[in-house]
Amino acid sequence: MSAPAATTGGAGPAAATTQVETGRLGRVLSLDAARGLAIVILLLAMHAGPRGALPEQLKHPEWHGLTFADLFFPLFLFAVGAALPFSHRASSFGGVLRRAAVLTAIGIALVSARNLTLVIPGVLQHIALAYVLAWLVLKLPRRVQVGLCVAAVAGYWLAFLAVAGPGEDPWGRSGTFAHVVNTWLFGGFRTEGLPQTVISTVNVLAGAFVTQLILRVPDRRAVLRKVAVWCGVLVAAGLLMALWVPVNKKIWSPSYTVLTAGTSLFWFALAFWAIDIKGWRRITQPLVHLGTNAIAVYVLVMAAMAAIPPFRGPLDDAAHAVLPPAVVTWIWALTWLVGGWLLCRALYNRRIFIKV
Amino acid sequence: MTGGGSGYHGRVMHRRRFLALAGAAGAAGAAGLAGTVASRAEAAENPTIVAARGPGDIDQASFPQRGHHRVIWSVAVTDPVAAITFDDGPDPAYTPRILEALDAAGVHATFFMMGHCVQRWPDLAREVVARGHEIANHTWTHLNLSFESPERTEEEMVRGTQLIEDTLGVRCRYFRPPRGQLTGSTIRYAADLGQDTVIWSVTRGVHGTGTPEAVASHVRRFLGPGDVLILHDGVGRAYFDPDAPFAQVNRDRREVEVRALPQMLEEAADRGLILGTVSDVLAVEAPGRPQPEPEP
Numbered sequence: 001m002s003a004p005a006a007t008t009g010g011a012g013p014a015a016a017t018t019q020v021e022t023g024r025l026g027r028v029l030s031l032d033a034a035r036g037l038a039i040v041i042l043l044l045a046m047h048a049g050p051r052g053a054l055p056e057q058l059k060h061p062e063w064h065g066l067t068f069a070d071l072f073f074p075l076f077l078f079a080v081g082a083a084l085p086f087s088h089r090a091s092s093f094g095g096v097l098r099r100a101a102v103l104t105a106i107g108i109a110l111v112s113a114r115n116l117t118l119v120i121p122g123v124l125q126h127i128a129l130a131y132v133l134a135w136l137v138l139k140l141p142r143r144v145q146v147g148l149c150v151a152a153v154a155g156y157w158l159a160f161l162a163v164a165g166p167g168e169d170p171w172g173r174s175g176t177f178a179h180v181v182n183t184w185l186f187g188g189f190r191t192e193g194l195p196q197t198v199i200s201t202v203n204v205l206a207g208a209f210v211t212q213l214i215l216r217v218p219d220r221r222a223v224l225r226k227v228a229v230w231c232g233v234l235v236a237a238g239l240l241m242a243l244w245v246p247v248n249k250k251i252w253s254p255s256y257t258v259l260t261a262g263t264s265l266f267w268f269a270l271a272f273w274a275i276d277i278k279g280w281r282r283i284t285q286p287l288v289h290l291g292t293n294a295i296a297v298y299v300l301v302m303a304a305m306a307a308i309p310p311f312r313g314p315l316d317d318a319a320h321a322v323l324p325p326a327v328v329t330w331i332w333a334l335t336w337l338v339g340g341w342l343l344c345r346a347l348y349n350r351r352i353f354i355k356v
Numbered sequence: 357m358t359g360g361g362s363g364y365h366g367r368v369m370h371r372r373r374f375l376a377l378a379g380a381a382g383a384a385g386a387a388g389l390a391g392t393v394a395s396r397a398e399a400a401e402n403p404t405i406v407a408a409r410g411p412g413d414i415d416q417a418s419f420p421q422r423g424h425h426r427v428i429w430s431v432a433v434t435d436p437v438a439a440i441t442f443d444d445g446p447d448p449a450y451t452p453r454i455l456e457a458l459d460a461a462g463v464h465a466t467f468f469m470m471g472h473c474v475q476r477w478p479d480l481a482r483e484v485v486a487r488g489h490e491i492a493n494h495t496w497t498h499l500n501l502s503f504e505s506p507e508r509t510e511e512e513m514v515r516g517t518q519l520i521e522d523t524l525g526v527r528c529r530y531f532r533p534p535r536g537q538l539t540g541s542t543i544r545y546a547a548d549l550g551q552d553t554v555i556w557s558v559t560r561g562v563h564g565t566g567t568p569e570a571v572a573s574h575v576r577r578f579l580g581p582g583d584v585l586i587l588h589d590g591v592g593r594a595y596f597d598p599d600a601p602f603a604q605v606n607r608d609r610r611e612v613e614v615r616a617l618p619q620m621l622e623e624a625a626d627r628g629l630i631l632g633t634v635s636d637v638l639a640v641e642a643p644g645r646p647q648p649e650p651e652p
């Protein structure tokens with residue numbers, strides 16, 4: 001996940017990845033850069049600052065709607081999927097389960113520490129389960145994989161319609177399929193709940209499909225053209241679905257699923273174009289740094305956030321005494337981001353990739 | 357309270373009590389309680405604190421904190437406990453049957469009573485207390501406080517509290533504004549009265565009159581640990597306009613809720629969900645404020 005063994009020297013299909021830029025360390029740089037981009041926005045959006053003065057586009061909508069920030073957790077899941085065909089440890093189900101279990105345990109510990117009580121659902125748990133489900137789907141014949149994705153989106157849509165009572169909004173703030181299942185499982189609605197996790201497997205699979213494309217098609221520009229076409233198709237389909245189904249990250253609505261699968265393709269295509277077509281490796285290097293230890297930096301920042309509240313108030317007050325709120329907010333957010341990047345760069349330079 | 361003479365019956369008594377509570381909070385601060393400012397609710401229950409300070413003027417400079425009073429929709433809990441609450445009563449048409457159902461299930465509830473109803477049916481209100489249920493303030497006449505002045509809001513809240521407390525000999529620790537309409541004044545006066553403001557997280561759910569089965573089904577689907585369920589044992593403003601069309605609708609809806617209650621109680625028990633008062637739920641509140649993970 002954070003550090004997929006996307007090396008060219010590995011066993012199996014990885015041998016074909018010599019067509020893409022892999023750098024001195026043998027990693028698929030465009031994949032690392034896309035994952036790094038996701039982490040950049042996640043870190044900014046998750047630290048909206050003491051006074052919330054970051055732009056609205058770096059915050060998630062209260063319910064329906066789509067902001068810039070909404071596009072990047074799906075991109076992270078996309079990157080998880082894109083790494084799957086490269087990963088040595090994903091070659092056995094035991095390895096996949098062990099990896100998911102470790103990630104889940106860390107996630108539960110992190111979110112439980114924040115709440116001082118046991119909490120099951122969370123971001124890392126979401127990633128872990130979607131990873132396992134995607135791995136299972138990828139064991140099926142290719143036609144079945146795509147068919148399952150379509151069926152999952154349609155089935156998810158129908159489930160919401162089926163659960164809503166007469167006159168009730170299937171996508172409302174209460175009583176939806178996601179609410180019912182999460183309330184039954186966890187005692188209340190959760191944004192990282194089980195239904196949302198299951199459907200987001202489609203986003204993971206979208207990444208895996210792109211990697212399969214890279215492995216199948218030797219010409220980089222041909223890969224880029226195909227990715228661009230699928231990006232357009234999925235974005236158009238997502239927008240079309242939005243005529244009937246609101247785009248909503250919190251319930252991972254079908255339109256959100258399809259639309260963000262498309263936008264993830266866009267970001268990946270951008271990284272692929274910059275690195276594999278244009279050869280802009282220096283300018284994209286910070287993203288690659290962050291992308292190589294993405295989960296590690298996420299865990300460290302989350303742990304720090306859990307520990308910092310007792311100190312944040314006085315720090316915040318001191319900063320606000322001399323600086324405007326918006327400046328304090330940006331300093332706060334960028335401190336986490338730059339701190340995370342410096343850590344990742346140091347690890348990268350020492351060729352340390354913290355693997356879950 | 358602080359300014360604004362509304363001149364309703366019994367205001368003097370209330371003011372004395374209020375001043376005593378303020379004095380108690382000042383005494384707590386003077387005693388150097390290391391920043392743990394006693395709430396007025398605590399002070400009211402502790403005559404030693406009250407006596408230590410005596411009455412004094414209420415103003416924000418001398419009484420800058422109002423304890424931990426808060427607005428509650430639901431509670432993060434450590435145990436599978438949910439609150440069951442009844443608004444607008446007591447009323448002989450509904451409350452006795454509700455008490456029977458609660459007794460049969462061994463459940464205690466919180467009754468947000470209207471002062472008007474307590475005055476009209478005091479023996480019934482006392483019966484609710486006698487059966488061990490919790491009593492809370494639902495104003496005097498159930499006006500929609502969104503459209504009322506601060507002075508009228510104060511009068512409705514204080515008069516309701518006073519009538520309930522004087523008639524029943526219990527202390528109202530909680531307040532629920534009619535129709536759940538929060539205003540700045542309701543929050544401020546609830547804090548002044550030492551009452552947590554309790555809204556709800558789960559309703560009967562079914563639009564219109566509905567059926568007992570539909571209401572029970574909705575509650576079964578949505579009521580979980582830490583939730584606050586709102587039901588009714590009275591008809592609110594319909595007491596003052598009994599022939600209005602909405603009055604009949606209210607009566608029909610209440611009848612459905614009362615009939616649905618035994619099934620709701622049984623199904624909650626089957627699910628292992630313990631129903632109780634608002635205080636029961638707050639007693640198992642999870643430590644610390646819930647800190648959901650930042651959304652990625």
